[in-house]
Structure formats: C-alpha cells, structure tokens
Amino acid sequence: MTVAQNGVGQINVLPYYTVQNGNMTLISIANTDETNGKAVKVRFRGAQFSDDVFDFQVFLSPADVWTAAVTLDGSVARLATSDKSCTLPVSVNQPFVTARLLDANKAQGTREGYVEIINMGDITPGSALYTATKHVNGVAPCTTATLIGSGITPNDLSTAMTNPTTGLTSFATIINVAQSKAFTVPATALNQVGVTVPVRYSRQANLTIGTASYGSVAPAFAAAQTADSVFDTATGNVTMYEFDLPDLSTPYGTANAAAQLAELQTALAKASVVTEYATDDSILAATDVVLSQPTRRYYYTWTDTPNVAGGDTNKTLATVAGATGVYAGLDAATNKLQVGAPTFYDREEQKVVNASSIVISPNPQGTSTFTLTGEVSLVSINNGATPSGALGAALTVQDYTTIYADGLVRLSTTNLSNSSPLPVIGFTAVNVFNSGVGAAGTNYGQVLPLKW
Structure with missing residues (x-):
C-alpha cells in the first residue's frame, strides 16, 4: 500500500x-x-x-x-x-x-x-x-x-x-x-x-x-x-x-x-510536518493546520461495552478506554495524545528557543506539554482563546501561541510515549482579509500542502 x-x-x-x-x-x-x-x-x-x-x-x-x-x-x-x-x-x-x-x-x-x-x-x-x-x-x-x-x-x-x-x-x-x-x-x-x-x-x-x-x-x-x-x-x-x-x-x-x-x-507515518503560517493582525490573517489520522480508530481499546439492560438494545455504543501500538498513551478522558514540542521560526530565520514560551492558549504560564486532540486534530496558530480562525473548527482544535506573527513551523507528529511517527494526512488553511475591496472587504482562503 x-x-x-x-x-x-x-x-x-x-x-x-x-x-x-x-x-x-x-x-x-x-x-x-x-x-x-x-x-x-x-x-x-x-x-x-x-x-x-x-x-x-x-x-x-x-x-x-x-x-x-x-x-x-x-x-x-x-x-x-x-x-x-x-x-x-x-x-x-x-x-x-x-x-x-x-x-x-x-x-x-x-x-x-x-x-x-x-x-x-x-x-x-x-x-x-x-x-x-x-x-x-x-x-x-x-x-x-x-x-x-x-x-x-x-x-x-x-x-x-x-x-x-x-x-x-x-x-x-x-x-x-x-x-x-x-x-x-x-x-x-x-x-x-x-x-x-x-x-x-x-x-x-x-x-x-x-x-x-x-x-x-x-x-x-x-x-x-x-x-x-x-x-x-x-x-x-x-x-x-x-x-x-x-x-x-x-x-x-x-x-x-x-x-x-x-x-x-x-x-x-510522519515524525513531523512543516508548514508556513500567517497571523498578521494588519490583514486579520488566521492559520489552522489540519492533522487527520485515518488509522487511529484501529488502535483503540474499549470499555463501557453496550448495555442492553440500560437501553442500548441495538448494541451501538462503546467508549474508548485508551489505545495501543503507535497510539499507546492516549488519554481517552481528554481525547489527547502527547507529541513533541513545535519549532517556530519567523520569516527572517529567527527561532523560538525555549518551547515553554509557546503556550496552549489561554494558559499564561507556558507549557512544555503538547498534544493532538481527536482523529482530526486541528492546530490553530496565534488565535488565542477562540481557536480556529480560518476554518471555524470546534470539536478537536487547540491553539499554539508564539511570539512570531508569520513564518515557518515544524509540528511534531511523533507519539512521545513510544517515539512512534503517526500516520497523518492533512493541509494548512490560511485566511487573510482585504479591507479595500468593496464596502465591507473580503476574505481570501489559501490551502498549503503539508511538507515533511
């Protein structure tokens, strides 16, 4: 395959x-x-x-x-x-x-x-x-x-x-x-x-x-x-x-x-992916990175199996207990898997040296823990407490906030529990706004392929 x-x-x-x-x-x-x-x-x-x-x-x-x-x-x-x-x-x-x-x-x-x-x-x-x-x-x-x-x-x-x-x-x-x-x-x-x-x-x-x-x-x-x-x-x-x-x-x-x-x-499988990002406030730029994992389903372990007496007569429901293999370490309660820290650069080659200065918004204390949430994990860049400015996602999105408005980022797609590269496909959605078009202005959507 x-x-x-x-x-x-x-x-x-x-x-x-x-x-x-x-x-x-x-x-x-x-x-x-x-x-x-x-x-x-x-x-x-x-x-x-x-x-x-x-x-x-x-x-x-x-x-x-x-x-x-x-x-x-x-x-x-x-x-x-x-x-x-x-x-x-x-x-x-x-x-x-x-x-x-x-x-x-x-x-x-x-x-x-x-x-x-x-x-x-x-x-x-x-x-x-x-x-x-x-x-x-x-x-x-x-x-x-x-x-x-x-x-x-x-x-x-x-x-x-x-x-x-x-x-x-x-x-x-x-x-x-x-x-x-x-x-x-x-x-x-x-x-x-x-x-x-x-x-x-x-x-x-x-x-x-x-x-x-x-x-x-x-x-x-x-x-x-x-x-x-x-x-x-x-x-x-x-x-x-x-x-x-x-x-x-x-x-x-x-x-x-x-x-x-x-x-x-x-x-x-990919150990990490690289993409450009743009979050410049002057053009209301927003960037969302989609990291879809179409095989994660097959590594789950299950609990709370169908309860016929409780009304699930068609035996349709089971709850994820965790995962094995490349997804070992999945926290089923939060639907999160810990991965490595991202590496951010601006457009002039300057690099974020200390990963603790990259925050999972809106945490002001910084963090050294980075995760992917859900089967289709969305990582928003610099969008603050309301993640996902480009795609308007809600279910599995989290925001990474860094000091640079625009540049290049390498996002880890490696499971820290066992150093396994994760099977990932996806893209980056970048939206910018031009206020000079018409009375209300207009948005422009861009799609960037992930590189690795």
Missing part, C-alpha cells in the same frame, strides 16, 4: 469536512478510468473518535464524476446531491446518523470529520451491472432488478465485479458563503502495488456479519475483515453489519487486517 503521487488511487481519503460556523463542504469523486465502472464505498467518520456517521455506495460509470454537498441540518450534518449516478440506498439525501455517537456527542459529533472512499470492485463493460449503472443521455438507469432485486435487501453484486483497480480521485471544498472564503483540498490517494486486489464488495444492508453474506462468503467476525476491535465480542462488542465493510483495514491484497493496517501505517 503506497501513496499515489499523481493523486489517483484505489482508495481516497479526504482529510477533513466541516459544517461548523457557517461552513459547508462540497465533495467530488471522479472515476478517471475510461473503460471500467467502479463500485465505491463512501464513509464519513466523525472528528472525535472516528465513529461512522454516514455511509453509502456510489456506482461510477467510466469517466463519471459524483458530487454532493454536506450542510448543517438543525444540529447535525446532512448530505444533498442531485447527481444522476446510482447509489445504494437509492436516495442519499439524508441527515447524518448519530446512532454510534455517545449521548454527549450526538448534537455535534457529525459536524466535522474525514471521508473514506474505497473502490470495492470494477464494473466491466458488458455486464448487467455495467448496463444498470452506465449513463445513457446523461442519466444512469439504476435498474432496480439489478441493484436491489425483488426484496428490500440489496443484491450481492460481488460476482458482477472484477478486481478493483486504480482510477479514483477526489477533492473537498470547504466554503463559507457569508464570509466569502473557500478552501479546496485534494484527497490522499492510496494504491496496492504488486499484488492482485480481490473484490471487496459488501452489501449496503443492516444484516449482521456472521449471519449474512460478505460478498459470496459468510464468515463470522475475524481480523481478516477489519482491525476495528469495537466489533469484537470480547472487546467493544458493538453489533457489526454488512454496511460496516469494507473499511480502510479490510484486506486489500494483503493477508489480513493487521497486515493492511501495518502497510497503511508505513505509507502515512
């Missing part, structure tokens, strides 16, 4: 989506394969503990592009699309789902997170599935008999697919219309190189694993399908359904989920 430098892969991961503070997020997924269609799993995960908050399937025909918008609907995120490509369920114009969010998080846990996009299998010309999903005069037929059959449970389409190949590319645009700013972010693309990737189709159905088929096989829960221990009856004990597969750890040409996870860790 390697990161595709051309941005086209079998798997795409969008590092961040948000509907906080007036933002909406536009999603685009393109199939650059001009011959084969793709059966694609799309899963939105929350920023705090990467709980599944919305997932579905999209069937892309050759050279097809699927688009949607994620907006705020009351207290939760909602997906809206008028795209003509086929999906399961037939309509995905729905609010995000809070069933797997703890009560304390239900009101806000869907509003920020990241997105997994997985090619489950190629759809070859001439097959019934290809005919059912191939656009005709700009509209895909989405033939019910092929996709769903005669019942309410979708058909097992695995035999209609061939081995998934590369071809997916995606991006997200975080846009705030009222503040006239936008940030466009490409997905990280991953490819499995040197081996044949088997079809990894699982029906979009609420049938439990072990009693219904996973593709053409009917296995009980095993590490060969996922490394997410929340579904293990000995640990998290949350009920696992067919729609939970595949995930990023589902074997994608490797022997088992542990091997898949190890490959992802190697491909995405």
